[in-house]
Amino acid sequence: MQxxxxxxxxxxxxxxxxxxxxxxxxxxATGLASHTDHxxxxxxxxxxAGAHGHGxxxxxxxxxxxxxxxxxxxxxxxxxxxxxAAAALAHxxxxxxxxxxxxxxxxxxxxxxxxxxxxLGAATAARTSPGNINTPAALACVLVxxxxxxxxxxxxxxxxxxxxxxxxxxxxxxxxxxxxxxTAIAEAHLEGLGDLRxxxxxxxxxxxxxxxxxxxxxxxxxxxxxxxxxxxxxxGLGDGLPSGRFDAAQRQLxxxxxxxxxxxAHVSLTLPGLGAPLAQAALVALQxxxxxxVTPRLAAERVAAAxxxxxxxxAHVLGPLxxxxxxxxxxxVSMRAALDVLAALPAPRAAVLGDMRELGSRSHDAHAELxxxxxxxxxxxxxxxxxESRRAFEATTGRHERHHHPDVEALLRDKAxxxxxxxxxxxxxxxxxxxxxxxxxxxxxxxxxAS
Numbered sequence: 001m002q003x004x005x006x007x008x009x010x011x012x013x014x015x016x017x018x019x020x021x022x023x024x025x026x027x028x029a030t031g032l033a034s035h036t037d038h039x040x041x042x043x044x045x046x047x048x049a050g051a052h053g054h055g056x057x058x059x060x061x062x063x064x065x066x067x068x069x070x071x072x073x074x075x076x077x078x079x080x081x082x083x084x085a086a087a088a089l090a091h092x093x094x095x096x097x098x099x100x101x102x103x104x105x106x107x108x109x110x111x112x113x114x115x116x117x118x119x120l121g122a123a124t125a126a127r128t129s130p131g132n133i134n135t136p137a138a139l140a141c142v143l144v145x146x147x148x149x150x151x152x153x154x155x156x157x158x159x160x161x162x163x164x165x166x167x168x169x170x171x172x173x174x175x176x177x178x179x180x181x182x183t184a185i186a187e188a189h190l191e192g193l194g195d196l197r198x199x200x201x202x203x204x205x206x207x208x209x210x211x212x213x214x215x216x217x218x219x220x221x222x223x224x225x226x227x228x229x230x231x232x233x234x235x236g237l238g239d240g241l242p243s244g245r246f247d248a249a250q251r252q253l254x255x256x257x258x259x260x261x262x263x264x265a266h267v268s269l270t271l272p273g274l275g276a277p278l279a280q281a282a283l284v285a286l287q288x289x290x291x292x293x294v295t296p297r298l299a300a301e302r303v304a305a306a307x308x309x310x311x312x313x314x315a316h317v318l319g320p321l322x323x324x325x326x327x328x329x330x331x332x333v334s335m336r337a338a339l340d341v342l343a344a345l346p347a348p349r350a351a352v353l354g355d356m357r358e359l360g361s362r363s364h365d366a367h368a369e370l371x372x373x374x375x376x377x378x379x380x381x382x383x384x385x386x387x388e389s390r391r392a393f394e395a396t397t398g399r400h401e402r403h404h405h406p407d408v409e410a411l412l413r414d415k416a417x418x419x420x421x422x423x424x425x426x427x428x429x430x431x432x433x434x435x436x437x438x439x440x441x442x443x444x445x446x447x448x449x450a451s
Contacts, residue, residue, distance in 0.1 A: 003029060003148065004032075004148065005028035006026065009071075009092075010080075013092070016088050017081070017082055018081040018083060019075075019080075020081075021069055021078050021079055021081075022078075023077045027069075033067075034046045035138070040066070041066030044071055045058075045062035045069075046141075047059065047062075047072040049073070049086070054074060056070070056076060072085055086137065090136060090140055092140060093143045093144060094174060096144045097147075097175065100147070100156065102152060102154050102156065103156070105126070105155065105181060105288065107120065107183065108168070108182060108206045109181075109182055109184045110184050110185055110189075110199060111183065111184050111331060112217065112280065115278060116181060116284050117157050117158075118308055119284075119306050121157045122302045122303055122305070123289035123294060123299040124292055125302070127150055127155070128157045128159075129159050134161035134171070136170055140174060143174070143175070155292060163358065164193060165202060178211065178213070179210050179213035179291075180209060181206070181284060181288065182206060182215070182216045183280075183281070184217050185203060186219065186331055187332050189358050190361075190362055191360040199223075200224065204225060204228060207224075207231075215232065215284055216228075216232045216233065217236060218234070218237065235280075236280065241257075242257045244256065249344070250270070252271070253269055253271055254268045255268070255269075255286050255287075255300075257287050258290075265290060267296040269282070269303060272306050272307070273308050274313050277313070278308075282303050285303055286303065309328075313338060315345075318420075319445065321423070322422070322423040324345065326427040327427060327430075327434040327435040328430060330427050330428050332359075332370065335356065335427065338425055339377055343378065345422075346423050347422055348419065348421070349422055349423045349424075350379055350383075350401075350418070350423070350424050350425070351427070352382075352427070352428075353428060354384075354408075355389050355428060357431055364391055367390075367391040367392040369395075370389075371391065375395070380401065381402070381419065384396075384405070385404075385405050385432055385434065389404065408437055412437060415441070418441070
């Protein structure tokens with residue numbers, strides 16, 4: 001493992017360095033972190049200016065967490081003083097990217113990008129960007145860590161998430177992917193991105209930036225600029241090459257992959273989770289892995305053993321109740337997919353559905369459409385949560401047991417009324433904090449079992 005000492009940093013940053021730390025004998029850093037919550041002992045803390053303060057305000061916390069030293073554009077005894085900390089961090093990220101010789105895969109899309117990243121990382125034994133880290137500062141730290149820790153040939157898979165125009169171009173200038181994956185185009189983050197055409201235009205930049213391989217999920221293909229069709233590989237369940245057949249009851253994916261010579265490769269596997277969205281992500285991971293030189297059988301074994309990110313259609317068996325935790329985020333297309341997964345689980349079925357945020361002017365109609373979708377579903381009951389979900393509640397008709405709560409706190413007070421057998425889906429945008437409900441139900445079950 002390489003380390004970043006002050007001399008090396010000065011050599012890389014050049015005239016961006018203003019002064020060395022006043023404190024001498026500081027150890028070399030094992031990496032960089034721009035947030036104290038992500039700082040590991042031995043890393044350097046990069047103190048950035050923010051909208052509501054400066055990272056140097058958290059210097060004591062960084063030192064207590066084991067920071068080797070600081071990098072800042074404001075003086076501090078243990079800081080390498082630079083002209084602009086954000087510019088210095090971006091420069092270090094670009095330098096780290098230049099040291100890589102292996103493939104760098106950028107994954108984006110309106111839905112499915114984190115799961116696709118996770119499965120692709122497993123299939124190729126790659127380093128992946130952790131969680132849903134997407135900011136330029138965080139990704140620069142990921143690039144530096146990969147440079148210091150990994151062999152330069154090891155694949156790197158990075159999730160590229162955006163919520164406003166212009167962000168993708170900034171991320172791509174830093175990451176410079178050799179391969180690009182576009183999972184889906186759907187209504188998400190419309191407040192910052194505009195309409196669906198704007199979403200497609202911004203997201204498809206990852207394909208234009210990827211010279212060695214372009215992969216497009218079925219849900220994104222129709223929204224793609226036709227000029228990209230000839231240079232991109234369409235991947236989806238159903239017919240074609242590559243393609244796959246998914247057996248939901250057995251969680252089995254039977255994949256037909258395209259070999260580099262144009263021939264076919266066939267492989268089957270049991271998925272590590274539920275639902276067609278996971279099967280679609282696995283199919284993309286298998287095809288990209290094959291193109292990167294991994295045998296289909298090995299890639300399938302790795303995907304089957306992959307550990308998925310939590311709160312993405314994660315099933316918990318609580319005695320007679322199957323709890324489907326999809327509380328990480330929500331959009332119209334992911335709501336529909338989650339309800340489809342719920343429909344294959346044991347009856348009676350119910351759902352707790354929170355607001356779908358950041359839909360802009362589409363929010364009213366999208367929540368009304370969600371209500372109509374729920375009304376047509378085979379659900380014994382539904383609990384809507386959040387102010388925007390009031391419209392979905394009003395649009396829900398039929399024989400359902402219906403409830404609306406203004407926030408998760410109100411639902412937590414009434415959680416005794418939730419079903420305790422059958423299957424229960426919990427899904428909403430992250431800011432609704434339905435994860436608190438999931439955790440409360442898991443804790444309640446653990447206490448019941450313990451007693």
